[in-house]
Amino acid sequence: MRVQQGVSFSLILQLISLLFFLCLCTLNFSAAESFVSTTATDCWASFAPYLANVVCCPQFDATMVILMGQYSKYSGMLSLNTTNAQHCLSDFEKILETQGANRNLKKICSIHPANLTEASCPVVDANKFESIVDSSKILTACGKVDPVKECCQQVCQNAILDAARKIAMDGMVSMPENSTRIDDCKSIVFRWLASKLDPSSANGVLRALSNCKVNKVCPLVFPDMANVTKECGYTISNKTACCKAMESYVSHLQEQSFITNLQALNCAASLGMKLQKANVSQNVYDLCHINLKDFSLQVGLQESGCLLPSLPLDVNYDKTSGIGFICDLNDNIEAPWPSASFVPAGSCNETSKLPARPTAKPSQATAGFQVKELIVPLLLSSSLVLTALI
Structure with a gap:
């Protein structure tokens, strides 16, 4: 890497710090290189707060899921421990920032290191996951998603929810329908799905599902009238x-x-x-x-x-x-x-x-x-x- 004349000493320190922190994260960012670049553009510095709900944060989330899915291919695990999650999220932010993204994406998109861990989901081993759920059912429902029909028919969404319920019930007799444990397990299902699809297909599915969610509500805050x-x-x-x-x-x-x-x-x-x-x-x-x-x-x-x-x-x-x-x-x-x-x-x-x-x-x-x-x-x-x- 050539450092051009005029680059500030503080920037050099930032780059050195980035290289140091990269050694502490087990995610392979090059496995989703094109989507990291897409995320940086979608979350461009000045625009990120105004595109957060529809463009920036859905792509940020999708890229993290793809990275986790790729990680599980060689680790066999669908989550990171807390320490590793902190380093990886910090690394991802720094990489995006060097490509022009907003420096406050964690706040803008409400992302925390816990989003990369298992949270309350009891199943994070990929082999155990596949022994519990119907893998072929998920892949059939979510291998390719129509971004218009899916929002109404919810074929893929129902398959993901069903799988999340099954792994959430591991070791339990009953569970409330709106349990946060099911939501945490949906994240695990998304990561597993991303590990089975090529990154481009996974990104398309994840973005389509996120749009089903964001189009249902109004994101604006109404002031006093x-x-x-x-x-x-x-x-x-x-x-x-x-x-x-x-x-x-x-x-x-x-x-x-x-x-x-x-x-x-x-x-x-x-x-x-x-x-x-x-x-x-x-x-x-x-x-x-x-x-x-x-x-x-x-x-x-x-x-x-x-x-x-x-x-x-x-x-x-x-x-x-x-x-x-x-x-x-x-x-x-x-x-x-x-x-x-x-x-x-x-x-x-x-x-x-x-x-x-x-x-x-x-x-x-x-x-x-x-x-x-x-x-x-x-x-x-x-x-x-x-x-x-x-």
């Missing part, structure tokens, strides 16, 4: 005042994160139901022209909301244009006001108008914007470029 209920509650006497209050409220939501189109549906429903409980009976989404895109971070000079596709998505890096990803900007769908017949996006409503993937028309060009034009003042210090379809 007292001003909205004051101006829009009961019979609206001043439409302008009501809509100004709504626009101001929504602007706070737009500072939080990028979300998928299905998450936007859930966010619109969640906010609408909260407003209805606070005596806002009129459809203020229609009254104030609130669209689904208004619930996500805004991009471009025209400040159009960027909704991500509901299918797994990765960030791209290009030396010329910088960091980029595709936004679903083709449907200007009005936010649905909740009603008695409303069906949440997570319940597999096949009549949803939202496409799984955005499709650009021939006249639509790919354009690049400086981040300072996109998310002011959130990422003002960054000089990266975000590419979006508009």
Whole structure:
């Protein structure tokens, strides 16, 4: 490795420290090299907090599972001890950081060394695992996962849950359905599955399953809505005042994160139901022209909301244009006001108008914007470029 002139002494110390810590971790990071690089890009320094829920953390988790699966091939174990887990997680963070990832991924993604151990699951030996569960059933259900159908049919998810229950029951007579032990054993099942699939297939399956989970809920935090209920509650006497209050409220939501189109549906429903409980009976989404895109971070000079596709998505890096990803900007769908017949996006409503993937028309060009034009003042210090379809 050549150290260019101008590299700080502190950076050299960091590299030496990295080499030292790498000797204390038993994971082979080169076994999932391409996915380590993908994780670093998906969790790029400035973007990680705003892509955490949909892109960064799901890929971070998937890469760790793949690394653990590869480790089990030569160790025969599907977990690390606490000391080794601490070193390996620290190493992984340092490797990602040297490739441009955010330095606070443990906090952003709520990852702890315990996530690499067995936690409360009693079965971590790969041979014992295979003596308890129906291996062929898991591989048949999860060898290849349709990222759309799986979320509704849950073929792979049910097979993983069934296997997790079986190994969790090892040595026990009965167990509560919502036991944390079953959740801990699901992690073991994921690692075993990753050891049986090639890394690319394993990554696809893990990302698809994670998207089933994230698309069911709204990740946004709703601030106090007292001003909205004051101006829009009961019979609206001043439409302008009501809509100004709504626009101001929504602007706070737009500072939080990028979300998928299905998450936007859930966010619109969640906010609408909260407003209805606070005596806002009129459809203020229609009254104030609130669209689904208004619930996500805004991009471009025209400040159009960027909704991500509901299918797994990765960030791209290009030396010329910088960091980029595709936004679903083709449907200007009005936010649905909740009603008695409303069906949440997570319940597999096949009549949803939202496409799984955005499709650009021939006249639509790919354009690049400086981040300072996109998310002011959130990422003002960054000089990266975000590419979006508009």
